Amino acid sequence: MRIETHGQQIDVTPALRDYVETKLARLERHYEQPLDIKAQLSLDKPDHRAEATLNIAGRTLHADANAVDMYAAIDLLADKLDRLLMKHKEKMVDHHRGESLARTGEFNL
Secondary structure, eight states, rough: OOOEEEESSOOHHHHHHHHHHHHHGGGGGGGGGGOOEEEEEHHHHHHHEEEEEEEEEEHHHHHHHEEHHHHHHHHHHHHHHHHHHHHHHHHHHOOOGGOHHHHTTOOOO
């Protein structure tokens, strides 16, 4: 997993960078292929804003979150990305490929 963290109107300290990496590292458990994540932290007074774009196998997922402090915004962002990734993974499952009665030969008229 590769995570790029940028700041807009805010300095990204090593503590913030580590916090983003630890929170977004849990997304790896849902998807086996490598993930590319670009996170952007910004200040929209009075709120703090965290955005992320996730690139996986030809798809791009985007989420953003606002909160009163940056750590809360990162927490909300990680939760949103987690839900988006799970939803994307469920869509990838082809429900029409299961075994049916017609395919197994048990279908009698």
